[in-house]
Amino acid sequence: MSKFAWVTLTTNDTYSLGALVLAHSLRRAKTAHQLAVLVTPTVSPAMRDRLKEVYNVVQEVNVLDSQDAANLALLSRPELGVTFTKLHCWRLVQFEKCVFLDADTLVLQNCDELFEREELSAAPDVSWPDCFNSGVFVFRPSVDTFSQITEFAVKNGSFDGGDQGLLNQFFGDWATADIKKHLPFVYNVTAYASYCYLPAFKQFRDKIKILHFAGKLKPWLIQFNSETKLASVSSDYAHAQDLIQLWWNIFCENVIQSLS
Numbered sequence: 356m357s358k359f360a361w362v363t364l365t366t367n368d369t370y371s372l373g374a375l376v377l378a379h380s381l382r383r384a385k386t387a388h389q390l391a392v393l394v395t396p397t398v399s400p401a402m403r404d405r406l407k408e409v410y411n412v413v414q415e416v417n418v419l420d421s422q423d424a425a426n427l428a429l430l431s432r433p434e435l436g437v438t439f440t441k442l443h444c445w446r447l448v449q450f451e452k453c454v455f456l457d458a459d460t461l462v463l464q465n466c467d468e469l470f471e472r473e474e475l476s477a478a479p480d481v482s483w484p485d486c487f488n489s490g491v492f493v494f495r496p497s498v499d500t501f502s503q504i505t506e507f508a509v510k511n512g513s514f515d516g517g518d519q520g521l522l523n524q525f526f527g528d529w530a531t532a533d534i535k536k537h538l539p540f541v542y543n544v545t546a547y548a549s550y551c552y553l554p555a556f557k558q559f560r561d562k563i564k565i566l567h568f569a570g571k572l573k574p575w576l577i578q579f580n581s582e583t584k585l586a587s588v589s590s591d592y593a594h595a596q597d598l599i600q601l602w603w604n605i606f607c608e609n610v611i612q613s614l615s
């Protein structure tokens with residue numbers, strides 16, 4: 356068994372749909388590594404059973420919440436305090452190295468080469484490229500690092516109220532220290548049009564390895580016609596219509612039967 360793992364997080368049955376599609380996208384891309392998902396007690400037993408069908412490890416963790424309403428209001432995303440729960444990924448010490456992927460990401464090509472990178476490798480955030488986006492990052496599980504980050508969080512909080520602000524403060528030299536820790540953008544391409552450089556999206560479309568549905572509109576919230584099996588993509592996602600359709604195709608082919 357590989358000592359490397361892809362790790363994601365879900366705190367409810369809705370994000371679990373994303374986690375299921377993500378796992379199948381990794382399997383389709385023929386990863387050689389294990390899949391692990393962190394679940395909180397609010398994920399239903401039935402959904403855990405579905406996750407167990409495709410993840411090697413389904414690990415229950417308690418919710419960690421920043422409870423930082425003021426900074427989360429700046430993001431207009433009060434729900435993101437629970438993303439501190441992501442920090443539990445450092446406790447998966449049965450693995451040597453891991454890549455964390457948000458449950459709203461979709462793997463389009465094999466990315467196993469990411470495990471050659473060191474902690475903390477991540478791609479720039481589109482809105483502030485001197486920060487990394489915490490939807491995709493390479494890390495080394497360690498109970499020590501987990502304690503250091505949580506102690507840091509208690510002392511310093513997070514400048515955006517979510518895990519991304521916290522991790523950028525903790526790994527504060529990411530922007531300047533080591534270019535090898537800057538992942539190419541193709542490993543974490545934001546799908547939402549207003550964050551997207553559309554001519555570049557078109558130019559480099561076939562090179563995208565991981566697509567990230569960052570922001571409020573997640574693929575599982577997009578209107579889908581169960582008869583035609585087509586997703587109705589809004590103008591915000593028109594450039595990525597085929598990729599949203601791919602998310603839904605994976606959902607229909609690999610996930611839906613197990614839910615009924």
Ligand code: UPG
Pocket residue numbers: 363364365366367370434435437438456457458459460488489490491515516517518519520568569570571
């Ligand atoms: N998540 C849950 N339940 C929730 C909210 C989030 O399980 O109620 C998990 C899930 O894995 C999700 C991830 O946390 O994909 C991040 O949350 P999401 O709503 O997808 O955030 P984004 O809109 O992608 O926003 C950004 C970053 C993300 C970071 C978040 C908070 O892309 O990596 O976690 O901001 O800092």
